Every structure is written in structure tokens, then in C-alpha cells.
Amino acid sequence: xxxxxxxxxxxxxxxxxxxxxxxxxxxxxxxxxxxxxxxxxxxxxxxxxxxxxxxxxxx
Numbered sequence: 001x002x003x004x005x006x007x008x009x010x011x012x013x014x015x016x017x018x019x020x021x022x023x024x025x026x027x028x029x030x031x032x033x034x035x036x037x038x039x040x041x042x043x044x045x046x047x048x049x050x051x052x053x054x055x056x057x058x059x
Contacts, residue, residue, distance in 0.1 A: 004021065005019060005020055006018060006020075006046060006047075006052075006054050007046075007047040007051050008045040009046075009047045010033040010035060013038065015033060015035040015036070022058065024055060025059075026055075027041065027043040027046075027055055027056055027059070028041055029042055031045055042055065
């Protein structure tokens with residue numbers, strides 16, 4: 001079975017990566033970029049609306 005992932009994109013340093021939604025805080029909690037340490041709501045790191053919906057459903 002394939003594990004679901006969400007794609008992230010840092011709005012400051014433009015690092016992009018993907019991870020399992022269960023490994024992230026909820027969409028309204030603060031998240032820190034592992035590359036530049038920018039701090040924003042997790043929802044602001046979601047690459048697409050679909051990734052945000054997946055996070056909200058499975059996170």
C-alpha cells in the first residue's frame with residue numbers, strides 16, 4: 001500500500017519536499033522550514049489546495 005504524502009514549498013527559501021501528513025502539525029499551527037527555519041502556519045507551506053485538503057483530512 002502506498003503511503004499518502006503532501007507536497008510542501010517554503011514561501012521564503014523555496015525549498016520543496018514531501019512528507020506524510022501525520023508528521024506535520026495541523027494546518028493552523030506553526031511549522032518551521034527545515035532549511036531556512038522560517039516560521040509560518042503549516043497551511044502556508046502546502047504546495048497546492050489539494051495538499052492542504054489532504055493535510056486537513058489525514059493530518
